[in-house]
Amino acid sequence: MIPAPADEFELTAERFGDYIKLERACSENTKRAYLSDLSIWTAWCRRNSRDPLDVQADAVSRFLLEAQIEGRKKSSVQRLGAVLRSFAKFLQYDGQTDKVPRLAPLPSREEKLPEILNENEIQRIINACEDGTALGKRDRAYIELAYGAGMRASELCGLRLRDLDPGSGILYARGKGDKERAVPYMGAPRRAVEEYIAEYRPQLDKNKAEWLFLSRNGKQLHRETLWVILHKRGAAAGVPAKRLHPHVLRHTFATVLIRNGMDQRTLQELLGHSSIMTTEKYTHLDLSLRDYYDQYHPRAK
Template sequence: MNEEHSLQSFIDYLKIEKHYSSYTFEHYRHDIEEFYVFMKEQGIGSLKDVEYSDARLFLTKLHDQGLKRASVARKVSSIRSFYRFLNREARILENPFSYVNLPKREQRLPKFFYEEEIQALLDACGDSTPLEIRNRALFELLYATGMRVSECSGLTLDDLDFSLSILLVRGKGGKERYVPFGSFAHDALEEYINRSRTTLTKHASEKHLFLNHRGGPLTQRGIRLILTKLIDKASLTRKIHPHMLRHTFATHLLNNGADLRAVQDLLGHASLSSTQVYTHVSKDQLRKSYLAHHPRA
């Protein structure tokens, strides 16, 4: 069995059937190629020759590298999925990773911005140049909808409905959901489309909502760079990653009394357990507020 051909078949499956983003399937590719290096080191000639003891040894090697439990779990999960695909395609008979226990992940509360920090970031956007107007609309929309950066970069003009202030979002696995956005995002988007986007666009046929300075679609990397620059400009001491706006969206909704299942639908979570982590954040903030203000706390 040709290992390189098997890997490419798996990547094609993730692209075509699972509709995974390039960011996701490149993680799979990297993890599996790392396992190929391990196989070579152990003198294992083929994927079908890997046994349960080899899988356990690979897990031990990952732990010896000092990797975090989440990283180890992801790598093992990638290879397990790969073997599951090979088994489905009748290229192997058994999955040696079926019985490998994944290490439990550390339960870390998601980081989020306080409302004062959100305002500082909005102030840092500016509103005079076409790029500043775009950045403000981008930030307002990410905070207003809690969408992923990958979802935001794929938005088109046709996905917006200004009459209802609602947005069609294409999420993981090609799943679609409608997400409303508020008046601040509505106004920022209208100003961007009417004043800024017309200046940035080079081709009338370009349908992507957010454009870069060359008139092409704004990529995920471009969005991350914009957010990093906003943090520097706002002089905030913490680092930003795009998912923090998603965390902030969910946390602020729950802190202000939103229903958990409604937040699940807005985020596009398949499982309620993925959304419940934000209730821990809300409870933690509630406890801190209690301890800070109750006279007999």
């Protein structure tokens, strides 16, 4: 098939991005990830004189096989295949094809337990933030909250002052798909956040910003900045960089609670997972979320 003009494909890809975000209620970050993976398919099609809008089973199989030969991880190949399945369904939804092709089964996903930090490493990272500066107090509040409440980096960046209710020890986070959930934060995390807000955040707040975590210029932090902070403080604490991946504090939070007896359904609600299958990776009566958190998390005391 003659490849579609580049501008035609770009318009289709743009509509696909809107479909992912609006019709499937995914976040802007997920939309960007889908389009990034789709661009890998597009480049492969151009190299092989194929139309990227013609998502056929034989072409997809060759594409995924070559991706494996190139050394991509199974999880990466599996994700590429999943994106193409979604793209093929979108092309039918968009009226560009009559039926969705029967694609070959995706390669099995590697079963990999999330890496976590131990309590000593966490404490060393927190101690490394204590440099007497407003940025140090900000970093401590972020790390205490990420570990003590299990929040995603994007959720932490999106926190506004009005999202916190210190009296009840509850904050309101917006997760994937812009879904809001209540998250307990008590004990050490609440003390760190309150100290930062009362004594140090005003030093960073240049323009009466609404965001909880601010840059040195008083602007909203981006999640990439949080990863930089974790690596910086982790290096100062002597924690190997390979152990400081973006979700390590969230994974550690979840694993600590499971090891101390929290049930999966409650943890699912705390983490904001839409599926219990996602929560189950942390495991081999009904109290409130706050009571569970207070009972099981070591930094809630």
